[in-house]
Amino acid sequence: MGIQGFPIILLVNIFFGVSMSFVLPFNSMFGIDEVGMSNTTFGIFMLVSSLSGIVISTIIAKLSDRIPDRKIILVLCAAAGVIGYLGFAFSRDYFVLLAFSSVFLGISSSTFAQVFAIGREMLTKSDMPPKQLPFYMNILRTIFALAWTVGPAIASYVLLYLGFVGLYVVAATANACVAVITLLFLHRKVEAKGGKASQADLPLRQIMLQPTILINLIAFTCIATANTLNSMNMAQFVTKELGGSGENVGLIFSIPPVFEIPFMLGFGYMATRMKSDKLIRLGAFIAFVYFGALYFTEAPWHIYSIQILSALYISITNGIAITYFQDFLPDMPGTATNLYSNSNKAGNMIGFMLFGVIADSFGYRNVYLTCALFTLAAAVLLVALGRSKRMQVQASASA
Template sequence: MRTGEGIMKERLLFVWKIPSFPILFLANFIFGLSMSFFAPFSSLFGIDEVGMSNIGFGLFMTIMAIGGVVISTIIAKKSDMQLSRKKILIFTSLTGMLGYIGFAFVRDYVLLAIIAFVLLGSAAASVPQLWAYAREALHHANVPKEQAPFIMNVFRMFFALSWTVGPAIAAWLLAAIGFKGLFLFVAASYGIGLVVILFFLKDIPKIATVKKGVSTGVASYVRKPHIFGNLAAAMLLAAATSIHMLNAPQFVTKVLGGNELDVGLIFSVPPIFEVPMMIAVGMLATKLDNGLLIRIGFAIAAIYFSLFFFVNEPWQIYPLQILSAAQVSITSGIAISYFQDFIPQAQGTATTLYMNSTQIGNTVGYLMFGVLAEAMNYGNVIIIYAIFAIIALVCLILFGKEKQSANKSASFGMD
C-alpha cells in the first residue's frame, strides 16, 4: 500500500516529466526572483531614494500599472490569435532587462515614468504569457483536465520559491551596493530568463482558435455576470494587497522603528510556508470545488490584514505572515486555473483578464496609498485596506452563487 509521501513524490515526478515543464519552472523562478527584488522595496526607492512625495509615488506606480494593463492586454489578444508565445516571452524579457537598467541609472521622475510605462509595462506580460504557455503545454501533453489545478499550483510554487530568498537577498544588496546595484541584479535576472527562453523553450501550437464571427474582445467575457463578479473581487483584494505592499515597508521603518533587513525578512517569511501549502492546496483543488477554496482564501486575507493593525513591534509580523502564506497559496495558487476555466478556448485572454483585474486593483491601490499616506499615518492606512479585503470577500460570496448558476447552464462561460 502506497503511503501519502509516496503518492506525493509520484505526483511531483509526473509533473516534472511533462514536456517543457522543467524549463518553465526555471523561467517562472527567474521572473519571480526579479519581481521579489523590486516589489518589497518599491516605496523605499520612490519615496526615500528618488524623493517622491507619497502622492507622487502613488501616481508613479499607477503609471507603471496602467502600462502593464494596456500593453499586456494587446499582447494577450495577439498571442491567442497569431503571435508565438515564445517570441512574446523573448520580447518581454528584453524589455524587463532594459527597464531595470534604466531604473539603475535614472533619477528623473518623468524619465522613470516613461521607462515604467513602456518597458516595465511590456515586461508585465511575462508572467501571464508564461502561465498561458504552461496551460497549453498541459493540453499537448494530454494531461487530464482535473489534474490542472494541482499542476498549476506546483508551477506557481516555483514562483513562490523565488520569494523565499529574493527579498532577503535584495535587502542585503540594498545595504551593500544601493538601489543602482540592486536594479542591475534585477536586469541580470531578466537577462538570464531571456537566454533560457531563447535557447531552451520550444514553440508549441495554440490549443484552440476562436471561430470567425465570434467576439474575442475582453468586454464580451467581462459582461458575463459570474466572470465580472469574480474579477471585481479579485480587483478589490489586489487593491488591498498593493496598498499593504507599499505601506508595510514604511510602517516597519517609520512607525515600528525597524530597518530594511526587517522588511526583507518579513517578505521572505510567507514563501517558506507557501511552498508546502501550495502543494496541499493543489491536491485539495482536485477534490474540492475551487470556488469554495477561493472564498476561504479571501476570508484568510481579510483576517490577516485586520490583525496587522494590532502590531506594535516588527517581530510580531513574522507569525502573521503564515496567514499571508495561506491566503496567497489559495488566491494566487489556484486562481489561474480557476479563471482559465472560464474561457478555455482562449487561455492567453483568460489569464491576462485575471492578471489585468489584479493590475487594475493594484492601480487603485497605488493611488489610494498615495492619498491615504498623505492624509493619515501609515498605521491607520491598514484599516482602509483591511476594509477593502472584507468587501472583496463579501463580493465573492454574493457572486459565487451567480457563478454556480452559470455553471449549470453555461459551463464556466462557454457558449
C-alpha cells in the same frame, strides 16, 4: 518532468520570480527615500505605470492567443524588462523613470501571463487528466514562490552594500536569463491555431461583461488593492511607525514564500477534490483576518507570525486563482491569465491612488484598516456569487 518544455518553463519562472522578489518589496523605498518622491507623487507614478501596463498587456495577450507560438512574445517581454530595470538602476529623474516604467516595464508586465499561459498549454496537450490541472499549475506557481523564499532577504543585503543600482542590475540580469533560456532551450511542437481558438476574436468587453467573470474581476481587484497598499505601506510602516530596519523589512517579505510552497501544493491538491470557488472564498476571508491583525501590531516581530496568514491567502488568491480564471476561457489561456493579471493591475492603480492620501492624512497604520475593508468587500461579493449559482442550480433542478 516528462512533459515537453515544462522543466524549461519552471526554470524560467524561477528567474522571473527572482526579478520580482528583488524589486517589489523595495518599490516605495526607492521612490520615496531614493528618488525623493512624496507619498502622493509616488502614488501617481505607480498609477500611470499600472495603467500603461494594463493597456499594453491586454494588447499582447490578445495577440498571443492568435499566433501559433508564444515563445517570441515571452522573449520580447523579458528583454523589455532588462531595459526597464537598467533604466531604474542608473536614472533618478522622475520623468525618465516614468517613461521606462510605463513603456518597457509595461511590456515586461506581460511576462507573468505568458509564462502561465505557456504552462497551461503544455499541460493541456500532455496526457495528464484534466482534473489534475489545478495541482500542476500550482506547482508552476509554487516555483515562482520559491524564488521569494530567499529573494527579499538577499535583496536587502544587496541594497545595503550595492544600493539600488545593484538591486536593479540583478533584476535586469534575471530578466536577461529568462530571455536567453526561452530563446535557446524552449522548443515546443507548434500547431496552427484554429477551431475553438477563433474565440480569441471575441471583443474583450463581451468577455468581461459575463456576470461570473465580472464579479470575480471586481473581487480580485479589491484583493489586489489591499495587496498593493500593503506592499507600498509595509516598509514605511515597519521603519517609521514600528521603529524597525531594512533587514526587518526583508525578513518580513521572506517569511510568506517559505509557507506558500507547502500551502500551494496542499491547496492545489484540494482543488482536484473540491470546487475551486470554495477555496477562493476561503482565501478572501483569510485576507480580511490578516489585514485586521496587521492593524493591531506594535513591533516588527509581531508581524513575523502574522505573515503565515499572508502565505495562506496568497497561496489561494495567487495560486489556484490562475487556473480558476483560465477555466472561464479554456481556449484562450493568454487572455484568461491576463484578465487575472489585469485585475491585479487595476487593484494596483486604486492602491497607488489611495496610498498617499491615506498615509498622509491618517497614518501608515490606518492603511491596514483600509486593506481589511477591501478584502471584506471581496469576500462578500464571492459569497454572494456562490449563493447565486447555488440558487440557479436548484431552480434548474426543480424546473
